Amino acid sequence: MQNAEYINIRIHIEGLVQGIGFRPHVYRNAVSKGISGTVENSDNGVDIHARGTEIKIKNFIHDVQYTGVPPAAIIQSVSVTSEAKCLYTGFKIVKSSLQSNSITRISPDMAVCDDCLEDMKKQPERLNYPFINCTNCGPRFSIIRDIPYDREKTTMAEFTMCNTCRSEFININDRRFHAQPIACTRCGPAYxxxxxxxxxxxxxxxxxxxxxxxxxxxxxxxxxxxxxxxxxxxxxxxxxxxxxxxxxxxxxxxxxxxxxxxxxxxxxxxxxxxxxxxxxxxxxxxxxxxxxxxxxxxxxxxxxxxxxxxxxxxxxxxxxxxxxxxxxxxxxxxxxxxxxxxxxxxxxxxx
Ligand SMILES: [Zn+2]
Ligand SMILES: [Zn+2]
Known part of the structure; x- marks a missing residue:
């Protein structure tokens, strides 16, 4: 594919796609395909700018909607438009600069997932830990005090992450990457x-x-x-x-x-x-x-x-x-x- 044609596109996805691990999902997908660009939360969904060969971009557009999508995501609409040539260094999750007050759709609380139930049996710092959660599960709506959805604006703000939780929180390949209520027996709430x-x-x-x-x-x-x-x-x-x-x-x-x-x-x-x-x-x-x-x-x-x-x-x-x-x-x-x-x-x- 040495001479393959590179194209630039923008994908705008609306629906329930914030606070449930959607941007990491887009990121992993892009990186696995060698696509460069950015993903960020927008007022009403997620905005992706991507550059890659036509065939890779085509697969990317498909996979962000259908492959490995976080279970809590609800995609309501997807629009794809072509963009002028723009070069990116790798693929990045961009912190949203939006300060708008428009109501972003907030995920409802979610039942604990099977992976977390397994972790409760074997992760030393989360054995039988009743507040275990990840990007695919756990509380959302009931802990949010304000938007945007960041830990500092939730009822979890008073709990400072321990080193283990923090290392998971910042690891893009971890299921708890940016899981705002991340916690364990060492650092989280207790009954x-x-x-x-x-x-x-x-x-x-x-x-x-x-x-x-x-x-x-x-x-x-x-x-x-x-x-x-x-x-x-x-x-x-x-x-x-x-x-x-x-x-x-x-x-x-x-x-x-x-x-x-x-x-x-x-x-x-x-x-x-x-x-x-x-x-x-x-x-x-x-x-x-x-x-x-x-x-x-x-x-x-x-x-x-x-x-x-x-x-x-x-x-x-x-x-x-x-x-x-x-x-x-x-x-x-x-x-x-x-x-x-x-x-x-x-x-x-x-x-
Ligand atoms: Zn989970
Ligand atoms: Zn912890």
Whole structure:
């Protein structure tokens, strides 16, 4: 391809492409193809200037949209225009100089990804670390105080990255490159348990204790992303009734959480579409047709549907590993009316 024709193009991509690792994705793609140029966030998306041979540029345009795209990205439109000849030294991520106040689309919070769940088992500084995250997963919307989306403008600002986290944060080939909420046991937030007998931040202890409470018919309050849940066993009619009384929630059905699709299928009839929806990164509560008499009627006052979600926080996964019950009632708490003392933004306390 020695005589191949070099061309310059601009690609403008709109959609949900900020704060979810899209620029590193473009960068890796360009570098792997020997394309030079720049990528930066723009007011309403991402702007790419690229120079390369026609065939490479053609593949590049395809791959930035379809190959290795960050799971949380939603591409709404792509426009490609040719540009005048301009030479670049390599490919660079350019820090956006935009100071505009226009609302940039912010990613919703995302469920912990499979890679992070694996890291929780083997990365020494993140063993069972309940605030693990990467560019493909973790909190976004609920930690943002202001835009642009940078760590200093999130609730993570008070936590200074340790050297390990920083080295990942600045490594373009790392899954945590520019993951603003990056954290580990050494430098990040921790759960607190707030109880007469135990006051510590040892996560294994907290998980065991919380699971024990739930399995023995108690209700716990669990801080999550953007609020907290009152949590109890979904198989114990007495505790569900207690929760209903406390919530003064006469007959409204409670949402449930179950550890995986296989478990859900023992209690509800699932279509492929519903499976996909349940597993999507936003982990919505999905209304499902219940298998008759599979659950206490206190959950939904005997209706034939149940609202179910899959775990999304690392804490949920750790909890299910320890729990006897496979069904949790997850009732969103109302901060103003609930008599619960939360000792920290990220706290679990006994109800
Ligand atoms: Zn992740
Ligand atoms: Zn760290």
């Amino acid at each position: 607190f348990i707030n109880n007469m007998s135990i006051k510590n931040t040892d996560i294994d202890n907290i998980i065991r204790y919380s699971a024990g409470l739930i399995d023995s018919g108690r209700i716990i309050a669990l801080m999550g992303m953007g609020g907290y849940h009152l949590v109890c066993s979904g198989m114990d009619p007495d505790v569900i009734e207690t929760l209903r009384r406390r919530k003064r929630r006469e007959s409204k059905p409670f949402a449930l959480m179950m550890p995986d699709i296989d478990t859900i299928q023992r209690f509800a009839i699932l279509s492929e579409t519903e499976k996909k929806l349940l597993s999507s990164v936003q982990r919505p509560v999905v209304l499902l047709k219940q298998i008759p008499d599979s659950l206490p009627e206190q959950i939904n006052s005997g209706l034939d549907t149940i609202g179910v979600m899959l775990p999304y926080m690392p804490f949920h996964y750790l909890l299910f590993k320890e729990l006897q019950t496979e069904v949790l009632v997850m009732s969103s708490g109302n901060r103003s009316s609930e008599p619960i003392v939360i000792s920290h933004e990220k706290a679990v306390s006994q109800f």
